[in-house]
Amino acid sequence: MKSFSVLTATFAVSLLALSAWSCAQAPHQTLTFDEATIEMGGKAYQLEYANTQEQRAMGLMFREQMCADCGMLFKFEPAKQASMWMKNTFIPLDVAFIDRNGVITDIKPLNPQELKSVGASKVVTYALEMNRGWFAEHDIHVGDQIIVNP
Missing domain, CATH: 1.20.5 (Single alpha-helices involved in coiled-coils or other helix-helix interfaces)
Structure with a gap:
């Protein structure tokens, strides 16, 4: 026994x-992500698209690198005063917050592994994460228009 x-x-x-x-x-x-095409600065970019809660929660976590023109577009439904953090994210990024009209409201730096949230100054529909410095290198600024084709 x-x-x-x-x-x-x-x-x-x-x-x-x-x-x-x-x-x-x-x-x-x-996790599999959808794809979206965005147009900004006269060019089209094919990006990963996080439009479900599970995709938004995972985001770019655990990635060690990202190609020069790669990024991730996050959609918030309903629109909200969104914020992002960098838990388990190893790549330095910039985030552009984008309102319902496709206008960039903010561009802010995101530091790897930072647990402090970085938020939009207004209610937004999208956030676009790209490699650190990408927006400056492509002459994209607050107030510029982005066209999203999910």
């Missing part, structure tokens, strides 16, 4: 360990 109890306890501990391990692995699993 004692060996049965030890075997049962060992099995239970093994299941718990396996469960904990799989939960720890879950954040690193790949």
